[in-house]
Each structure stands twice: as structure tokens, then as C-alpha cells.
Amino acid sequence: MISSKLRQKxxxxxxxxxxxxxxxxxxxxIVLTGFKTETEAISRVPHFFFHPTLENxxxxxxxxxxxxxxxxxxxxxxxxxxxxxxxxxxxSYAMAFFPTKRTKDTLLWMLSTKMMPSVGVLVPIYLxxxxxxxxxxxxxxxxxxxxxxxxxxxxxxYTFFKEVPxxxxxxxxxxxxxxxxxxxxxxxxxxxxxxxxxxxxxxxLAWNEAFWSxxxxxxxxxxxxxxxxxxxxxxxxxxxxLSAASTMAIAPILLLGWASQKQLVRGLTFGAVK
Amino acid sequence: MATVQLKQVRKSYDGFEVIKGxxxxxxxxxxxxxxxxxxxxxxxxxxxxxxxxxxxSGDLLIDHQRANDVAPAKRGxxxxxxxxxxxxxxxVADNMSFxxxxxxxxxPERDKKVMEAARILNLExxxxxxxxxxxxxxRQRVAIGRAIVxxxxxxxxxxPLSNLDAALRVRMRLxxxxxxxxxxxxxxxxxxDQVEAMTMAxxxxxxxxxxxxxxxxxxDLYRYPRNIFVAGFIGSPKMNFMEASIAQxxxxxxxxxxxxxxxxxxxxxxxxxxxxxxxxxxxxxPEHISLASSDGISAQVQTxxxxxxxxxxxxxxxxxxxxxxxxxxxxxxxPDQQVQLKMEPRSxxxxxxxxxxxxxxxxxxx
Ligand SMILES: Nc1ncnc2c1ncn2[C@@H]1O[C@H](COP(=O)(O)OP(=O)(O)O)[C@@H](O)[C@H]1O
Ligand SMILES: [Mg+2]
Numbered sequence: 001m002i003s004s005k006l007r008q009k010x011x012x013x014x015x016x017x018x019x020x021x022x023x024x025x026x027x028x029x030i031v032l033t034g035f036k037t038e039t040e041a042i043s044r045v046p047h048f049f050f051h052p053t054l055e056n057x058x059x060x061x062x063x064x065x066x067x068x069x070x071x072x073x074x075x076x077x078x079x080x081x082x083x084x085x086x087x088x089x090x091x092s093y094a095m096a097f098f099p100t101k102r103t104k105d106t107l108l109w110m111l112s113t114k115m116m117p118s119v120g121v122l123v124p125i126y127l128x129x130x131x132x133x134x135x136x137x138x139x140x141x142x143x144x145x146x147x148x149x150x151x152x153x154x155x156x157x158y159t160f161f162k163e164v165p166x167x168x169x170x171x172x173x174x175x176x177x178x179x180x181x182x183x184x185x186x187x188x189x190x191x192x193x194x195x196x197x198x199x200x201x202x203x204x205l206a207w208n209e210a211f212w213s214x215x216x217x218x219x220x221x222x223x224x225x226x227x228x229x230x231x232x233x234x235x236x237x238x239x240x241x242l243s244a245a246s247t248m249a250i251a252p253i254l255l256l257g258w259a260s261q262k263q264l265v266r267g268l269t270f271g272a273v274k
Numbered sequence: 275m276a277t278v279q280l281k282q283v284r285k286s287y288d289g290f291e292v293i294k295g296x297x298x299x300x301x302x303x304x305x306x307x308x309x310x311x312x313x314x315x316x317x318x319x320x321x322x323x324x325x326x327x328x329x330x331s332g333d334l335l336i337d338h339q340r341a342n343d344v345a346p347a348k349r350g351x352x353x354x355x356x357x358x359x360x361x362x363x364x365x366v367a368d369n370m371s372f373x374x375x376x377x378x379x380x381x382p383e384r385d386k387k388v389m390e391a392a393r394i395l396n397l398e399x400x401x402x403x404x405x406x407x408x409x410x411x412x413r414q415r416v417a418i419g420r421a422i423v424x425x426x427x428x429x430x431x432x433x434p435l436s437n438l439d440a441a442l443r444v445r446m447r448l449x450x451x452x453x454x455x456x457x458x459x460x461x462x463x464x465x466x467d468q469v470e471a472m473t474m475a476x477x478x479x480x481x482x483x484x485x486x487x488x489x490x491x492x493x494d495l496y497r498y499p500r501n502i503f504v505a506g507f508i509g510s511p512k513m514n515f516m517e518a519s520i521a522q523x524x525x526x527x528x529x530x531x532x533x534x535x536x537x538x539x540x541x542x543x544x545x546x547x548x549x550x551x552x553x554x555x556x557x558x559x560p561e562h563i564s565l566a567s568s569d570g571i572s573a574q575v576q577t578x579x580x581x582x583x584x585x586x587x588x589x590x591x592x593x594x595x596x597x598x599x600x601x602x603x604x605x606x607x608x609p610d611q612q613v614q615l616k617m618e619p620r621s622x623x624x625x626x627x628x629x630x631x632x633x634x635x636x637x638x639x640x
Contacts, residue, residue: 101288165357165359167355167357167359168359168360168361168362170326170346170353170355170359171353171355171359171360171361171420172361172372173326173346173347174324174325174326174346174347174351174352174353174373175347175372175373175376175420175424176347176373176376176377177347177372177376181376185372186361189363190362190363
């Protein structure tokens with residue numbers, strides 16, 4: 001009995017580690033490659049041991065202004081998350097506490113928009129951006145990222161809000177709280193952990209978003225995804241420099257994810273365990 | 275002064291009617307209990323009064339003013355939920371003063387009211403605690419305190435004791451009745467437990483499937499149930515029911531009924547309501563049957579339950595019907611024993627085919 005449980009635990013641990021290693025390896029390899037010389041980087045025999053060099057980072061630094069891209073990424077990911085939350089919170093509140101017959105369908109429909117390939121709306125959105133002067137602006141990218149993440153954010157907030165007993169809100173209503181007070185004094189503080197993990201996820205998604213950043217921005221508003229892309233096609237040897245650039249692009253978000261692991265896991269597994 | 279009147283109040287969810295035309299007056303300073311089986315619409319009715327649900331049709335009057343469209347907070351009512359619904363992130367004092375704060379009452383006055391409620395409810399030492407750090411009974415008292423500080427016209431309680439253990443429930447029951455006397459407040463109390471209803475109520479409203487079956491004082495309902503449902507619902511152990519038919523209609527408001535086992539009983543009934551041959555149901559409470567030495571209805575004991583102060587006999591009568599009898603705790607009756615039962619005619623209830631009583635009711639019972 002105990003031994004079979006123990007064996008099961010070992011098996012799960014082993015599996016978890018294998019999957020984690022499999023997922024983490026490419027990232028690990030990129031980081032490693034960033035410190036190699038270009039010759040080492042393309043060598044057919046993988047080098048695990050080598051003399052680390054910073055020359056790639058120097059090269060990358062000379063070619064592009066990292067901080068310009070990083071700043072754009074920060075503004076866009078934080079801004080889009082803020083904008084999306086601003087829209088999603090009242091929306092999820094209404095759906096969670098004043099559902100109608102169509103609420104469930106609406107939620108599903110919103111999520112289903114995520115299944116549509118982005119290229120499908122590339123031309124109309126590009127034209128709208130061109131005509132409204134939003135091309136290559138942080139505002140434009142921020143808005144599109146917010147819209148992109150809105151379904152997931154609404155869905156997550158909806159699940160978190162559902163966890164707040166409706167009677168608590170009703171008690172507040174009896175006590176004289178209007179909808180805004182209900183939101184501000186009760187719902188938001190009570191679902192703060194959920195809102196935090198939702199925001200984290202939204203920031204990460206916006207940070208990593210490449211398709212629209214590449215098509216809708218050029219020099220001015222380009223975020224870090226564009227920064228990486230700019231290293232993907234120069235002449236000559238470039239693997240090591242590309243790796244260095246990638247490392248610089250993903251480092252902030254990796255650190256953020258690392259620091260907020262607990263929140264993220266809680267947010268992403270929410271409802272799954274019940 | 276605080277009265278609540280319901281006039282032909284109906285509530286439907288998606289076309290499905292849950293409250294089916296309720297007429298009711300809640301009197302000033304009375305503790306009115308809504309009682310009925312789970313799902314009969316008690317909570318819905320309470321929430322309609324509170325304003326948490328919209329009334330589909332009919333009128334709600336609070337102090338003679340139509341209140342259908344008045345916002346919940348403006349009705350001057352306070353509700354205590356079964357789940358307590360405390361604000362988890364606020365301490366006890368803040369929980370209680372939240373409504374006062376929203377009403378813009380200055381802090382010194384707020385503190386005074388909170389202290390006063392805390393004193394009444396023995397919560398003075400818990401004011402700084404979060405709800406998480408309180409026991410069930412304490413949370414319950416905070417929820418009541420939150421209502422008290424608002425000095426509401428009417429207190430609404432939705433099964434406030436059902437999450438407490440049995441001993442605490444009995445104690446809180448007493449405390450609530452005491453509180454009711456102390457505050458001289460009008461209260462509406464919802465429960466599915468007829469014992470709570472009987473022990474606490476000034477007036478009981480028995481509900482079933484969205485309809486009021488009967489309204490009256492606890493003893494009125496006990497003595498003069500209007501129909502089989504109320505008869506079976508009020509009182510514990512439940513009233514016994516036996517199928518019978520009218521054998522003879524006597525002069526002066528009495529009938530002789532024949533039970534399925536052939537025994538006959540004379541039962542009071544309203545003149546002219548019965549004709550010979552009618553199918554009826556005879557009801558008698560377990561405490562109104564006694565054991566006779568001879569010359570009664572014969573029955574066989576199936577099981578004996580000893581409660582110490584009293585015993586319940588479960589008996590078979592010849593018709594196959596099962597009766598419960600409450601007798602003295604020191605009884606020596608054993609299973610399989612044959613006994614004779616005596617039933618006082620005055621304690622017998624008679625119901626027609628539709629389940630309505632055939633006895634006359636005092637005018638106080640609606
Ligand atoms: N929001 C709602 N939507 C649909 N049906 C409801 C809703 N609330 C209650 N009901 C239905 O109304 C009936 C009465 O419910 P309720 O008042 O909670 O009963 P009780 O409190 O007496 O147990 C039940 O059949 C319940 O399913
Ligand atoms: Mg209920």
C-alpha cells in the first residue's frame with residue numbers, strides 16, 4: 001500500500017521533471033549559446049563546456065538600442081493589461097452576478113474568437129491602423145494587445161468572481177452599497193489574488209505577442225519581439241548574437257514569472273482542482 | 275411602527291412560477307416565521323421583501339408605502355443570511371459599521387452604535403478580529419450585529435441557525451427570542467425546521483410550493499391545522515393519518531367514521547360537510563393516543579424507542595397502517611406485544627378527500 005503510493009509519487013516526480021526539462025531546455029540552450037562564439041554556436045558537436053564570452057552582447061548593444069525596445073515592451077504590456085482589466089472587470093462582474101440566459105454562450109463565443117487565425121483580420125486591422133494613424137505607435141499596439149487578451153482575461157476574472165459568495169455582495173447592497181462600491185469595497189479586495197494572477201498572465205502574453213508587434217510597428221514603437229526578429233536575418237554568422245538578443249528579451253519576463261510563480265500557478269489551476 | 279404587506283405577490287423565474295400569489299400582513303413588533311419544506315419558496319419570498327429579487331407581479335407595502343421599486347438599501351430592512359455573508363477582509367467592527375459608513379455617519383457615532391450592538395451580543399472582545407478567526411456562533415452574532423446597528427424597520431433572517439451544531443442552535447434560538455423582546459423589533463424569520471417555528475414565532479406562515487397553506491400562532495396551527503399538509507408538518511413526531519370512510523352523520527356536528535380495520539370512531543365535524551360513505555382521512559397526534567387496558571383499537575407493537583423522558587411506540591393496526599404513539603418513558607411495553615389504543619374524540623382531526631379539515635376553525639386562523 002505505502003510502497004505503491006511511494007512508487008506513484010516517484011513516477012509523477014520523474015514525469016514532471018522530464019517535462020519541465022524538455023520545456024526548459026531550449027531556453028537554457030539559448031542562454032548558453034549567447035555566451036559562445038559564433039563558431040562554437042554552429043558547431044555540430046554540442047558544446048556544454050566552453051569559455052564564456054560577452055562579445056555577442058557587445059555586438060547586440062552596438063547594433064540596437066535595447067532599452068528603447070524594452071521600454072516599448074514594458075509600456076505596451078502594462079498598458080494593455082491595464083486597459084483590458086478596465087474593460088474586463090465590470091464585464092465579468094455583470095456576467096458573474098447578473099447572468100442571463102446568454103451569459104454562458106457569450107463567454108464561449110468570446111473564447112472562440114481566440115481560435116481565429118490572426119492573419120484572417122490582418123488586412124482590415126492594418127487598414128484601420130493606417131487610416132487612424134496608429135501604425136507604429138505604442139497606443140495602437142497596446143490597444144490591439146488589450147483586445148487580444150480580453151477574452152482570456154474576462155474568462156479568468158469571471159471564474160474568480162464566481163468564487164465570491166453572492167450573498168456577501170447582497171449584504172453590501174442591503175447595507176447601502178451601489179454597484180461601484182460593491183466592486184471597489186468588496187469584489188476587488190476579495191478577488192485580489194485572482195486579479196493579480198490574471199494581470200501577470202496578461203502581461204506575459206502581451207510581452208510575448210509577436211505577430212501584431214511585427215506587422216504593426218516599425219522603429220518607433222517596436223517592442224522586444226521586434227528586437228529579436230531584427231537579429232534573425234543578417235548576413236554571416238548570427239546564431240550566438242540572436243541567442244544573446246533573445247536572452248535579453250526574455251530575461252525580464254522570465255524573472256517576473258519566476259518571482260510570481262505562486263500567483264501564476266494558483267491563477268492558472270484555479271477551478272481545475274475543484 | 276413597521277408593517278409589511280404583501281398583496282397577490284408573484285415571482286417567476288424564466289416563466290416558472292415560484293411564488294404563486296401571496297397575501298400576507300406582517301404585524302408590527304411580531305416575530306413572524308416562514309416555515310415550509312426545502313424549495314417551497316421561503317427564501318425567495320424573503321428576498322422579494324428585501325429587494326434582492328424583483329417582484330414579478332403584485333404589491334409590496336412597507337409601512338403602507340408601495341416598495342416594489344425601492345432600492346434594497348432604501349427599504350430600511352436588514353437581512354441575516356444563512357451563510358452569514360460577513361465581509362471577509364474587514365474586522366468585526368468594520369463589518370458592523372460598513373452600512374453606517376456608507377450612510378455618511380461620523381466615526382464617533384458609528385463607534386458608539388457598534389459598541390452598543392457588541393454589548394448586546396457579547397462581542398466586545400472580538401471587535402478587532404477578522405471573521406476567519408471566529409467560531410460559527412460568533413460569526414452568526416456579528417451578522418446579527420450588522421443588522422442591529424442599522425436599526426432597521428424589519429429584521430429578516432434566512433435560516434440563520436442551520437449552519438450551527440444542535441446545542442448552539444438551541445441556545446441561539448433562545449437568544450434570538452430574547453433579542454426580539456429586547457429590541458421590540460419586527461422580525462421575519464425563515465426556517466425549514468418546524469421546531470424553530472413553534473418555539474420562536476408569534477405567528478407562523480406555513481408555505482408549500484409557493485403558496486401559503488396557513489397563518490396562525492404556533493398553538494393555533496398545532497390545534498387547528500387547516501389541511502393535511504399543515505397537520506403533518508407542524509408537530510413532532512408527525513401526526514398519524516388513517517384512511518377511513520363516513521359511516522354515519524350524527525346530529526350536532528359529529529360523524530362516525532369507520533377505519534380500514536373495521537373500528538369506528540366518533541369525530542367532531544362541521545355540520546353538512548360530510549355525507550355517509552365519503553372517503554376521509556382521520557388524523558391524531560402521537561401524544562393524543564394512550565394505551566387502554568381493554569376495549570380500544572387493537573394494535574401490535576413493532577418497535578419501541580426510549581428517549582428517557584418519553585417513549586415512542588411504532589404500532590401496526592389491523593389495516594396495515596403504521597401509527598406512532600407517545601407515552602411515558604418508563605413504559606414496559608415490548609415489541610410484538612398486543613395493545614389496545616384509546617383516542618380522545620376531541621383530539622381527532624378529520625380531513626376530506628381534498629385534504630382540507632372538516633372541523634370548524636377559530637377565526638384567528640386564516
Ligand atoms: N435564481 C433562481 N432562478 C431560478 N429558480 C430559482 C432561483 N432561486 C430560487 N429558485 C427556485 O425557486 C424555488 C424556491 O426556492 P427557495 O426560495 O430558495 O426555497 P426555500 O428557501 O424555501 O428552500 C426552488 O424551486 C428554486 O429552485
Ligand atoms: Mg432557503
